[in-house]
Amino acid sequence: MLYNSNLLFFLVFLLTMLGNGWDAWDDLAHHGASAHLSINILLAIFAFIGLIVLWRQFAHRGMELAMARDALKAAQVSLGKTEAQTARLMGELSAIIHQQFDAWHLSDAEKEIALLLLKGLSLEEIAALRSRSEKTVRQQASAIYNKASVSGRHALSAYFFEDLLTSQPSKL
Secondary structure (H helix, E strand, O other): HHHHHHHHHHHHHHHHHHHHHHHHHHHHOOOOOOOHHHHHHHHHHHHHHHHHHHHHHHHHHHHHHHHHHHHHHHHHHHHHHHHHHHHHHHHHHHHHHHHHHHHOOOOOHHHHHHHHHHOOOOOHHOOOOOOOHHHHHHHHHHHHHHOOOOHHHHHHHHHHHHHOOOOOOOOE
């Protein structure tokens, strides 16, 4: 909106400068010096100054826009690198989790339930998702906790994630 209003002002100043300049030229050629000629010259000068001010604002905004585009491109590149690094780290974490599941000798069903527990799903939600009874899922969760030598879902999550939250990793 501001750009459009500045463009409108630019055109008004340009037309004012050209119109008063033309009128001043015509007055000078046909009538000589007069108060009307002085007013036309003064208006043409003010319009010219307005054109210069607006032109500089356009140039400045153009530079700001170019800088903003460069900053956006840099942010997009940085975001792409961060996303790639995050994907790599998530893949590594997933591999570590699966290696530990294998070390605990979890069955495929137990691995699936353990992952869902790590994601924060309740036993009821896991049962509904897997089309099993909540009692079955509870028994499988207990088997997972026993094989992992942990006291429950929070300890299972802490086994994998506590090192991510402290400065000195010990397990991962």
